[in-house]
Amino acid sequence: MHRNMYRKPCSLFSIALMLAMPGAMAWGPSTHAYIASCVTGGRNLSVLFGAMLPDCNAVIRENAAEASALKTLGHRDFDRLVPSALKTGFMTHNAEWGADYYAHSIYSKTPPEEYSVRKFRQLSDEFGITVSQAEDVIEMCVDIQIRLLLGPSWGALIERAAKASGEAHEQALVDAYAAELAARVPGLSREKAETDIRMAVRGYKSLAATLGRQLQSGEEEIHAAIPPVLAMYLDCDGTQAATYYRRGLEITTDCMTEMDRICAAIKTHMPDAAEGEQEEEGETEPEEEKASGTAVVDFCQAFTQVHENPLLQGLDPEFAAFVELLNPATADLNGTFDVNTSGGKLKIEIKGNGVPDAANELGLLARFLNGPESVSLAAGSAVPDHETALAAWRTNLAQLDRDIGPAAALVEAVVPGLKPVLAGFLTLGDGKFTVTSAPSPETPDAPVIASGNGSFGLVAALFATLNTMLAREIGSGFANPGLQCEDYVTLAAFLPEGDADGDGFSNREEYKHATPAICAPQTGTRDEDAAPPLTYSEAALDSRIKPDRQ
Numbered sequence: 001m002h003r004n005m006y007r008k009p010c011s012l013f014s015i016a017l018m019l020a021m022p023g024a025m026a027w028g029p030s031t032h033a034y035i036a037s038c039v040t041g042g043r044n045l046s047v048l049f050g051a052m053l054p055d056c057n058a059v060i061r062e063n064a065a066e067a068s069a070l071k072t073l074g075h076r077d078f079d080r081l082v083p084s085a086l087k088t089g090f091m092t093h094n095a096e097w098g099a100d101y102y103a104h105s106i107y108s109k110t111p112p113e114e115y116s117v118r119k120f121r122q123l124s125d126e127f128g129i130t131v132s133q134a135e136d137v138i139e140m141c142v143d144i145q146i147r148l149l150l151g152p153s154w155g156a157l158i159e160r161a162a163k164a165s166g167e168a169h170e171q172a173l174v175d176a177y178a179a180e181l182a183a184r185v186p187g188l189s190r191e192k193a194e195t196d197i198r199m200a201v202r203g204y205k206s207l208a209a210t211l212g213r214q215l216q217s218g219e220e221e222i223h224a225a226i227p228p229v230l231a232m233y234l235d236c237d238g239t240q241a242a243t244y245y246r247r248g249l250e251i252t253t254d255c256m257t258e259m260d261r262i263c264a265a266i267k268t269h270m271p272d273a274a275e276g277e278q279e280e281e282g283e284t285e286p287e288e289e290k291a292s293g294t295a296v297v298d299f300c301q302a303f304t305q306v307h308e309n310p311l312l313q314g315l316d317p318e319f320a321a322f323v324e325l326l327n328p329a330t331a332d333l334n335g336t337f338d339v340n341t342s343g344g345k346l347k348i349e350i351k352g353n354g355v356p357d358a359a360n361e362l363g364l365l366a367r368f369l370n371g372p373e374s375v376s377l378a379a380g381s382a383v384p385d386h387e388t389a390l391a392a393w394r395t396n397l398a399q400l401d402r403d404i405g406p407a408a409a410l411v412e413a414v415v416p417g418l419k420p421v422l423a424g425f426l427t428l429g430d431g432k433f434t435v436t437s438a439p440s441p442e443t444p445d446a447p448v449i450a451s452g453n454g455s456f457g458l459v460a461a462l463f464a465t466l467n468t469m470l471a472r473e474i475g476s477g478f479a480n481p482g483l484q485c486e487d488y489v490t491l492a493a494f495l496p497e498g499d500a501d502g503d504g505f506s507n508r509e510e511y512k513h514a515t516p517a518i519c520a521p522q523t524g525t526r527d528e529d530a531a532p533p534l535t536y537s538e539a540a541l542d543s544r545i546k547p548d549r550q
């Protein structure tokens with residue numbers, strides 16, 4: 001039987017769902033971070049990330065025994081970690097007497113009449129759902145209540161805590177757990193255990209940072225985003241999920257009293273806990289943040305986020321080859337493409353259109369959206385005014401979310417940067433595709449055979465061929481797997497054969513006579529008296545600069 005080659009990557013969506021649904025792991029990341037902050041009386045970034053990190057076992061999806069063993073180590077064997085701020089965070093989380101002890105007390109032989117038990121039972125009784133489902137809803141609501149109380153800055157703090165983590169944290173977990181993990185899991189080598197622990201830390205870091213960014217959204221946006229995810233997780237319709245969520249919020253408005261009670265109880269086990277037992281990466285919350293950029297979109301950053309995503313590093317070699325195609329330095333995806341899995345392996349052949357994507361073809365669009373004051377267009381340019389182009393970009397992002405459906409938030413959580421890349425190609429809007437074979441409910445193991453060309457063709461082919469795989473993995477596919485080009489506002493003037501600045505020369509001609517832009521800044525020395533090289537995006541958006549005058 002043919003092996004479905006798209007099966008494995010979709011498990012990444014399950015990882016995001018695990019993080020989005022804190023009940024699957026007891027208290028959620030926001031709650032654990034709050035309790036750690038309360039116990040230590042500070043906001044040390046390593047303590048906060050350490051309080052979330054014991055749940056990183058959720059990133060390991062291909063070996064259930066390994067994931068279970070790592071979960072046990074992280075939740076019960078925290079003393080294997082060397083003394084540090086990271087370990088302090090782990091201690092506040094633990095299942096013996098830490099925060100997780102209070103999350104799961106309902107499953108004890110004689111559950112105490114405490115907050116979590118009462119709330120789980122109340123929601124379960126009111127709606128006739130299982131206690132486990134009620135737990136998922138309540139614990140997500142507690143995570144959100146903390147954000148509502150502390151404001152968007154709380155999400156920013158979680159994002160900073162995740163981003164501050166690095167090699168030292170990875171090494172601390174490897175030193176503490178790799179050998180023991182290999183000993184507990186049959187067939188797992190010490191080397192593989194180390195690799196998987198590093199992958200788990202990096203993957204959880206990426207997901208936690210994304211969660212932090214999402215918690216910086218406005219309250220209405222947060223409330224609107226949760227029910228679709230909850231519906232997928234609980235396998236119910238969106239209306240039911242929204243009802244559960246609203247009621248969960250209503251009955252958890254008093255949760256902070258319980259959080260402070262748990263904090264006080266944990267302090268009795270670690271009375272001397274304070275932030276920063278020793279200096280290490282990710283220390284205390286910085287007093288000032290650098291001013292955030294005002295760029296509408298940065299395709300170099302978006303491609304880099306996808307290419308360097310730690311969650312994609314554990315994929316099969318053939319998928320790793322596909323991820324490499326998204327290298328921002330070399331990516332040129334929107335020429336012609338052929339995808340074929342009929343031989344049991346993913347075979348992708350892509351021939352670009354000759355203009356690299358991240359810094360040049362899409363970079364041209366980004367330059368116009370980000371800095372309209374730096375362009376000079378002739379009267380004959382087909383490029384609309386900046387406000388119209390900006391509205392088109394925002395419209396396309398919104399349409400992409402609608403076409404993805406409830407999984408849109410998961411896409412952002414699993415692979416940050418992917419949606420801007422897809423929206424960029426859809427805005428260029430050229431091309432078509434043909435699917436000769438793809439999995440379906442009737443033939444779930446059918447191979448994927450597709451071919452096509454252009455920017456829209458590439459994205460539309462991905463939607464058409466991945467839809468059944470998504471439905472199998474998370475219970476629902478794309479809201480609209482059959483993308484229609486007319487649903488998007490296309491700006492063909494930015495394509496290689498377009499003439500963005502209206503000077504009578506195509507963008508491709510401008511590209512051939514200018515210096516290609518690159519995502520990484522130039523290094524080395526340059527003659528200070530020499531004029532800087534004229535880049536493609538500068539030439540193609542300035543009608544005063546023509547190829548025959550360069």
